[in-house]
Amino acid sequence: DADRVLLGHGGGGRATADLIGRLFVPAFGNEVLAALEDQATVRLPGGDGVPAPRIAISTDAFVVRPLFFPGGDIGRLAVHGTINDLVVGGAEPLYLAAAFILEEGLALDDLGRIVASMRDSCAEAGVILVAGDTKVVDRGKGDGVYITTTGVGLAPEGRSLSIRDARPGDRILVSGTIGDHGIAIMSVREGIEFETALESDTAPLGGLVRAMLGACPGIRAMRDPTRGGVSAALNELAAASRVGVTLLEGSIPVRPEVRGACEMLGLDPLDVANEGKLLAVSPPEDADALLAAMRSHPLGRDAAIIGRVVAEHPGMVTLRSVVGGERIVSMLSGEQLPRIC
Amino acid sequence: DADRVLLGHGGGGRATADLIGRLFVPAFGNEVLAALEDQATVRLPGGDGVPAPRIAISTDAFVVRPLFFPGGDIGRLAVHGTINDLVVGGAEPLYLAAAFILEEGLALDDLGRIVASMRDSCAEAGVILVAGDTKVVDRGKGDGVYITTTGVGLAPEGRSLSIRDARPGDRILVSGTIGDHGIAIMSVREGIEFETALESDTAPLGGLVRAMLGACPGIRAMRDPTRGGVSAALNELAAASRVGVTLLEGSIPVRPEVRGACEMLGLDPLDVANEGKLLAVSPPEDADALLAAMRSHPLGRDAAIIGRVVAEHPGMVTLRSVVGGERIVSMLSGEQLPRIC
Ligand SMILES: Nc1ncnc2c1ncn2[C@@H]1O[C@H](COP(=O)(O)OP(=O)(O)OP(=O)(O)O)[C@@H](O)[C@H]1O
Ligand SMILES: Nc1ncnc2c1ncn2[C@@H]1O[C@H](COP(=O)(O)OP(=O)(O)OP(=O)(O)O)[C@@H](O)[C@H]1O
Ligand SMILES: [Mg+2]
Ligand SMILES: [Mg+2]
Ligand SMILES: [Mg+2]
Ligand SMILES: [Mg+2]
Ligand SMILES: [Mg+2]
Ligand SMILES: [Mg+2]
Numbered sequence: 001d002a003d004r005v006l007l008g009h010g011g012g013g014r015a016t017a018d019l020i021g022r023l024f025v026p027a028f029g030n031e032v033l034a035a036l037e038d039q040a041t042v043r044l045p046g047g048d049g050v051p052a053p054r055i056a057i058s059t060d061a062f063v064v065r066p067l068f069f070p071g072g073d074i075g076r077l078a079v080h081g082t083i084n085d086l087v088v089g090g091a092e093p094l095y096l097a098a099a100f101i102l103e104e105g106l107a108l109d110d111l112g113r114i115v116a117s118m119r120d121s122c123a124e125a126g127v128i129l130v131a132g133d134t135k136v137v138d139r140g141k142g143d144g145v146y147i148t149t150t151g152v153g154l155a156p157e158g159r160s161l162s163i164r165d166a167r168p169g170d171r172i173l174v175s176g177t178i179g180d181h182g183i184a185i186m187s188v189r190e191g192i193e194f195e196t197a198l199e200s201d202t203a204p205l206g207g208l209v210r211a212m213l214g215a216c217p218g219i220r221a222m223r224d225p226t227r228g229g230v231s232a233a234l235n236e237l238a239a240a241s242r243v244g245v246t247l248l249e250g251s252i253p254v255r256p257e258v259r260g261a262c263e264m265l266g267l268d269p270l271d272v273a274n275e276g277k278l279l280a281v282s283p284p285e286d287a288d289a290l291l292a293a294m295r296s297h298p299l300g301r302d303a304a305i306i307g308r309v310v311a312e313h314p315g316m317v318t319l320r321s322v323v324g325g326e327r328i329v330s331m332l333s334g335e336q337l338p339r340i341c
Numbered sequence: 342d343a344d345r346v347l348l349g350h351g352g353g354g355r356a357t358a359d360l361i362g363r364l365f366v367p368a369f370g371n372e373v374l375a376a377l378e379d380q381a382t383v384r385l386p387g388g389d390g391v392p393a394p395r396i397a398i399s400t401d402a403f404v405v406r407p408l409f410f411p412g413g414d415i416g417r418l419a420v421h422g423t424i425n426d427l428v429v430g431g432a433e434p435l436y437l438a439a440a441f442i443l444e445e446g447l448a449l450d451d452l453g454r455i456v457a458s459m460r461d462s463c464a465e466a467g468v469i470l471v472a473g474d475t476k477v478v479d480r481g482k483g484d485g486v487y488i489t490t491t492g493v494g495l496a497p498e499g500r501s502l503s504i505r506d507a508r509p510g511d512r513i514l515v516s517g518t519i520g521d522h523g524i525a526i527m528s529v530r531e532g533i534e535f536e537t538a539l540e541s542d543t544a545p546l547g548g549l550v551r552a553m554l555g556a557c558p559g560i561r562a563m564r565d566p567t568r569g570g571v572s573a574a575l576n577e578l579a580a581a582s583r584v585g586v587t588l589l590e591g592s593i594p595v596r597p598e599v600r601g602a603c604e605m606l607g608l609d610p611l612d613v614a615n616e617g618k619l620l621a622v623s624p625p626e627d628a629d630a631l632l633a634a635m636r637s638h639p640l641g642r643d644a645a646i647i648g649r650v651v652a653e654h655p656g657m658v659t660l661r662s663v664v665g666g667e668r669i670v671s672m673l674s675g676e677q678l679p680r681i682c
Contacts, residue, residue, distance in 0.1 A: 005447040010477025020475060023449070027456045028463070028470040040471035042436055044394055044495060052394060053385055059438035059491055060474045095383055097400035099489040101442070106346040108364070115368045122369070129369040130381035133401045133489075134361060136351025137680070141484060148440040148474075150400055150491035154385060339478070 008334025012227020012273070015334035017236070036236065037162060038085040038223060041155045054155040056091035058082055061148040064341050067110065070184050071199030074147060075117035077275060077341060080202050081226065082151040083125050087209045088222040088278055090161045091153035096122060097131040098149050103142030114145065125204040127151065159213075165220040166241035168311040171287035173280045175208060175294055176201070176302040178230055179258040179272035185340045187261055194257045203276030208299045212280065215293030220281040224274070226341060228331060231270045233279055234317045235331045245317040247307035247329065270319070271332050273340045281309065349675025353568020353614070356675030358577070377577065378503060379426040379564060382496045395496040397432035399423055402489040405682050408451065411525050412540030415488060416458035418616060418682060421545050422567065423492040424466050428550045429563040429619055431502045432494035437463060438472040439490050444483035455486065466545040468492070500554075506561040507582035509652040512628035514621045516549060516635055517542070517643040519571055520599040520613035526681045528602055535598045544617030549640045553621065556634030561622040565615070567682060569672060572611045574620055575658045576672045586658040588648035588670065611660075612673050614681045622650065 008015040025034050032040045039058040046052035062078040079096065086093045098118065102111065122129050180201040187198060205224065212219060221241075225233035230252075238245045247270075254269045262269050276299065282290045287305055294300030317329040349356040366375050373381045380399040387393035403419040420437065427434045439459065443452065463470050521542040528539060546565065553560060562582075566574040571593075579586045588611075595610045603610050617640065623631045628646055635641030658670040 003449050005443045005445055005449060005452065005477055007445050007477050007479070009443065010475060016475060020473070023453060023456060024473055024475070027453075027460045028473075029460075030469050030471065032469070032471040033473070040436070040438070042469075042471055044396070045435070055385070055396070055493070057436055057438055057472050057491075057493060059440045059472050059489070061440035061442050061476045061489060063442060063476045063478050094385070095381070095398055097381070097398055097491050099400045099402035099491075101402050101404060101487055101489075102346045102350065104346055104348050108344050108346060111346065112364060112368075115364060119368045119370075128371050128373070128383075130371065130373040130383055131398050131400050131491075132361070132365055132369075132374065134351060134357060134365070135402045135404045135680075136346055136348050137404050137484070137487075138348065141482060143478065143482060146442055146478075146487065148400070148402060148442075148489035148491075150398075150438050150440075150472075150489075152396070152398060152493060339476075 010339065011334035011337030012232055013332040013334040013337055037089060039089040039091060041089060056086050056089055056153045056155045058085035059148065059150040061146060062341055063143065063146050063339060064185065065143050065339065066188055067114065067144050069188050069200055070197060072202040073114055073117050074145065075114035076121050077202050078147040078149045079118050079121035080204050080275060081341060082149040083127060084205045084224045086151050086153040087206045088224050090159040090213065091155045093125060093127045093151050093153040093206065095152045096127050096129045096149055098129055098147060099133040101142055101146040102136045103144050104136055104139040106144045111145065125206055161219060161221050163221050163223060163237045163240040166237055166243050166281045166309045168243055168309050169284050170220060170281050170309040171284055171305050172245060172307040173282060173291060174304055174306050175278045175300045177253040177255045178274055178277065179254060179262065179269040181275040182272035182340045183258045183261045186265060186338055192261055196257060198257045201274060201276035203299055205276065205278055205299065208297045211293050211297045212290060216282060216286045216290040218283050218286055222278050222280045224278050226275060227273050228337065229271045229273055230279065231329050232331050238317055239315045242314045244310040244313035245307055246310050247319045249319050250322045251304050252306045253302045253304050270329055351680065352675035352678030353573055354673040354675040354678055378430060380430040380432060382430060397427050397430055397494045397496045399426035400489065400491040402487060403682055404484065404487050404680060405526065406484050406680065407529055408455065408485050410529050410541055411538060413543040414455055414458050415486065416455035417462050418543050419488040419490045420459050420462035421543050421616060422682060423490040424468060425546045425565045427492045427494040428547045429565050431500040431554065432496045434466060434468045434492050434494040434547065436493045437468050437470045437490055439470055439488060440474040442483055442487040443477045444485050445477055445480040447485045452486065466547055502560060502562050504562050504564060504578045504581040507578055507584050507622045507650045509584055509650050510625050511561060511622045511650040512625055512646050513586060513648040514623060514632060515645055515647050516619045516641045518594040518596045519615055519618065520595060520603065520610040522616040523613035523681045524599045524602045527606060527679055533602055537598060539598045542615060542617035544640055546617065546619055546640065549638045552634050552638045553631060557623060557627040557631040559624050559627050563619050563621045565619050567616060568614050568678065570612045570614055571620065572670050573672045579658055580656045583655045585651040585654040586648060587651050588660045590660050591663045592645050593647045594643045594645050611670055
């Protein structure tokens with residue numbers, strides 16, 4: 001079985017990172033890809049001494065089940081997800097391409113609703129969908145529809161945000177409660193009922209990022225903690241920057257419903273996917289101003305400083321619990337992470 | 342059933358065009374998409390009086406079965422297909438993004454071969470794969486792997502190639518034998534055996550296009566006749582340019598094996614998919630020079646002038662048979678067209 005694709009390879013945890021690092025990156029071998037940022041930033045070739053702009057490119061396939069869930073649907077997710085991978089790199093998203101793999105038998109009405117969601121999400125984020133593709137696979141071979149979106153944006157000159165740039169002393173901020181998207185999806189699939197309605201947090205993060213960069217141009221890095229959750233994102237950051245990260249458990253915002261569902265499902269909220277949240281790394285002297293800027297944005301109301309970058313244990317993330325103990329926050333291997341995007 | 346997705350919606354014929362025209366284009370409503378060119382050409386926003394370059398974007402999902410076939414595999418197809426949609430618009434392909442939807446149980450060895458093909462195809466075409474994504478779906482969903490590639494290229498200033506620009510009197514050229522890809526795939530699936538090996542024609546068309554534009558900068562339009570074949574591509578051209586097209590049956594290059602298989606399968610070679618071929622529309626005075634340029638390129642050795650643009654019957658394609666009769670070449674509705682890319 002070691003020589004076959006497993007569900008865990010898609011979980012966004014260690015198995016995914018291994019597959020990418022061992023199979024894909026060596027084959028395609030180039031530095032832009034090997035940096036494993038949320039988006040690729042490349043310069044267009046210039047002509048006649050004219051400086052050519054830098055663009056950012058990002059792609060994601062969306063295979064979520066169910067297609068419609070509390071707080072959103074696959075179309076909204078497909079637009080937000082790709083836009084967010086561009087904006088967390090400081091790029092301004094401009095154009096989107098979308099390829100649809102439709103399953104024979106999908107109700108055109110459902111497809112219409114998904115496409116309407118995509119249209120609204122594009123309009124809201126100010127991006128234009130300029131190219132598409134439509135394939136159909138046999139009944140049973142899809143899950144209604146898979147959508148791959150690719151975004152192209154402008155990467156402003158001189159702006160560098162990279163998961164390699166975290167330094168000891170920096171603060172780690174999160175823009176709000178964690179685990180909402182993953183638990184919203186899992187609760188539909190597992191039939192868990194909440195007293196209050198738990199919704200996916202899917203949202204376009206461009207406005208929040210603009211506010212953050214306005215208040216604190218010195219932000220070192222941002223990342224949207226999607227598959228694999230906060231654990232995966234911070235482990236990747238720790239590895240890329242060769243630093244340690246220490247989180248303070250008590251400071252991490254988690255909704256009570258999410259905490260409850262995680263206990264029921266045997267999950268750690270740190271491992272659960274988010275869709276409309278971001279992590280930011282800030283120099284210590286800017287952290288309070290950045291936090292204030294985040295909290296004054298509707299998508300950052302519950303923002304918090306959740307930890308710091310340390311020189312100790314490079315490549316490793318630890319969590320200091322409310323009662324004082326410290327434990328390692330490792331990346332889940334993958335099987336435990338259900339398909340949530 | 343009229344309200345559900347049918348296999349025919351993915352065939353690249355009339356049903357596909359209807360779905361795109363009725364559902365997708367109105368929803369995403371913008372002129373770039375509505376032009377339905379092989380690629381979207383957009384200008385980057387300029388700053389400080391600096392003229393910003395134009396870029397071209399194209400996306401395609403690949404869902405072909407089997408994954409490996411005579412002459413290629415899904416990886417090669419996924420790279421060539423998207424590159425070709427860029428180059429037929431006159432753009433210079435630069436960057437590629439690839440999103441993989443893997444089926445649980447796929448042999449990593451097969452994935453490795455596919456990825457190696459993609460690497461080789463990228464290198465051959467001079468494009469860099471800078472962004473990717475990896476999702477896994479349950480065993481039974483998917484067909485081993487679906488790959489969506491998106492290409493970004495530079496669209497040279499002042500170059501305009503559009504399916505709206507054909508004019509009466511123009512000549513229609515094809516770069517070689519038609520139907521090879523579709524019949525290569527179908528013959529594997531149907532177990533048809535040929536005396537000689539019939540292979541997919543999948544190939545990157547950038548070099549051929551460069552040679553063509555060098556010899557004849559006045560080319561009006563090019564298109565790669567993939568799903569739906571030459572019929573679909575020329576019907577789209579006729580509609581977009583509001584002109585008629587008349588083909589001369591005897592001038593259309595078709596391999597004997599393809600002709601034979603088409604008879605066996607009840608197909609017209611004009612409806613069968615190609616992957617490494619292009620159609621070009623040329624002003625009459627340039628057609629011979631263009632043909633000569635095509636024939637001196639390895640991928641255009643069998644190029645031919647196969648018809649002309651006429652003022653009569655706008656929006657319609659006709660075929661003058663070897664014995665003199667004339668019939669309408671309509672776009673197939675879709676069900677007859679198997680999944681070949
Ligand atoms: N199949 C692949 N081939 C090449 N590079 C890949 C592939 N899959 C992922 N990558 C690269 O690995 C990095 C991480 O990808 P990943 O999909 O985990 O990030 P993400 O899109 O931010 O997360 P998510 O997909 O959960 O939204 C990116 O830089 C991406 O370009
Ligand atoms: N789902 C979609 N949403 C929006 N536009 C679409 C969609 N599918 C296709 N299009 C647009 O319709 C046009 C034709 O697409 P199509 O996929 O048929 O062309 P192609 O890629 O050249 O052919 P093939 O997919 O067979 O290689 C393109 O301009 C494309 O951007
Ligand atoms: Mg991301
Ligand atoms: Mg993403
Ligand atoms: Mg297409
Ligand atoms: Mg095309
Ligand atoms: Mg195409
Ligand atoms: Mg991704």
